[in-house]
Amino acid sequence: GEDVEQSLFLSVREGDSSVINCTYTDSSSTYLYWYKQEPGAGLQLLTYIFSNMDMKQDQRLTVLLNKKDKHLSLRIADTQTGDSAIYFCAAGGSARQLTFGSGTQLTVLP
Amino acid sequence: GAVVSQHPSRVICKSGTSVKIECRSLDFQATTMFWYRQFPKQSLMLMATSNEGSKATYEQGVEKDKFLINHASLTLSTLTVTSAHPEDSSFYICSARGQGTGELFFGEGSRLTVL
Numbered sequence: 589g590e591d592v593e594q595s596l597f598l599s600v601r602e603g604d605s606s607v608i609n610c611t612y613t614d615s616s617s618t619y620l621y622w623y624k625q626e627p628g629a630g631l632q633l634l635t636y637i638f639s640n641m642d643m644k645q646d647q648r649l650t651v652l653l654n655k656k657d658k659h660l661s662l663r664i665a666d667t668q669t670g671d672s673a674i675y676f677c678a679a680g681g682s683a684r685q686l687t688f689g690s691g692t693q694l695t696v697l698p
Numbered sequence: 699g700a701v702v703s704q705h706p707s708r709v710i711c712k713s714g715t716s717v718k719i720e721c722r723s724l725d726f727q728a729t730t731m732f733w734y735r736q737f738p739k740q741s742l743m744l745m746a747t748s749n750e751g752s753k754a755t756y757e758q759g760v761e762k763d764k765f766l767i768n769h770a771s772l773t774l775s776t777l778t779v780t781s782a783h784p785e786d787s788s789f790y791i792c793s794a795r796g797q798g799t800g801e802l803f804f805g806e807g808s809r810l811t812v813l
Contacts, residue, residue, distance in 0.1 A: 621802070630704070630791050630807035631742075676741065678802075686802060690741045 590614040592679050594689035601697050606664040608692045610677030615658060617679040621686065622651065622662045625674045634662070634675075664694075672696045701725055702794045704805030711782055712813055718778045719808045721792030727772040728794035732802070733765075736789040748775045782812040 591613045600606045612620070618639045623631040637644045637651045637660070644651045650663040660679075664671055674693050680686035701724040711717050721731055730749055734742040746762075748754040748769035756762045764786075766778040775794075779786050791807040 623804070628807075628809070631793075631804035633803060688741045 590617060590679055590687040592677055592687050592689040594675075594677050594692045596690065597693050597695070599695045599697060600667050602667060602669060604667055606662075606667045606671065606694055606696075608662045608664075608675050608677075608694065610660040610662075610689055612658050612660065612677075612679040612687075614679065614687075615655070616681060618681050619679070619686070620651075620653060620660050621678040622649075623676040623678065625676065625691070627673075631676065667694075667696050669696045669698065702728075702792065702803045702805040704792055704808050706808060707806060708809045708811075710811045710813065713783055714781055716778055716780045717782055717810060718776055719790055719792075719810075721775045721777070721794065721805050723773045723794040723803075726794075728775075729772065730795045731769055731775040732793045732795070733767060733775070733777050734791045734793070736791060736807075738789075742791060745777075779810065782810070784812045786810065787812045 594610045621636040622634045624634050625631050635646050635649050635651055637653050648665045652661045674691040676691045677689040678686040703722045703724055705720045709717055732747055733745045735745050736742050744757050745760045746754045746756045746767050748767045750769050750772050754767035764780055769775040789807050789809050793802045793804045795802050
């Protein structure tokens with residue numbers, strides 16, 4: 589089955605860029621998602637990318653996909669304190685449910 | 699974007715009682731819904747997949763008689779925790795998959811505390 593890995597923690601200073609990395613194992617995964625979870629809340633879909641894309645940009649968010657290495661990254665430009673949360677990477681196909689990574693706790697320091 | 703609503707957001711119950719959590723897709727029809735359980739500071743654990751009009755598919759290790767799932771319509775799935783025990787205390791999250799792109803949208807979660 590699919591296995592999705594993320595680093596557990598990331599700290600950045602306010603105004604800097606944050607890069608959260610994720611690797612997955614199933615090359616047939618066609619949907620790759622990033623979710624944000626704030627304390628005590630559910631998951632908020634941030635952005636997603638299809639496996640036939642290399643990059644997707646949405647305002648301060650940039651997703652990069654290296655399909656050969658099965659590596660996905662989420663870059664948050666001009667990181668703000670409100671970006672502090674847990675970020676989950678998830679991978680899956682359209683006919684299957686997603687497999688989630690363990691989540692990366694992003695802490696934004698003033 | 700698509701919205702998934704869960705209710706209640708928080709529930710406290712006594713040991714031995716049953717609790718029902720609802721998951722609704724508000725502006726789209728969800729042919730498939732998923733129920734997850736999340737322990738503190740951990741990732742989501744998929745409990746079961748529910749498909750409208752058919753029985754839910756449970757993941758290994760999840761007791762189907764304890765966690766009853768019903769997906770009676772294209773916009774509503776319910777999770778009932780039967781005879782709840784303190785170890786059932788957790789954060790339960792549902793997600794719904796719309797038709798077409800297969801995007802998954804999540805509810806806000808329901809925090810269950812069993813005393």
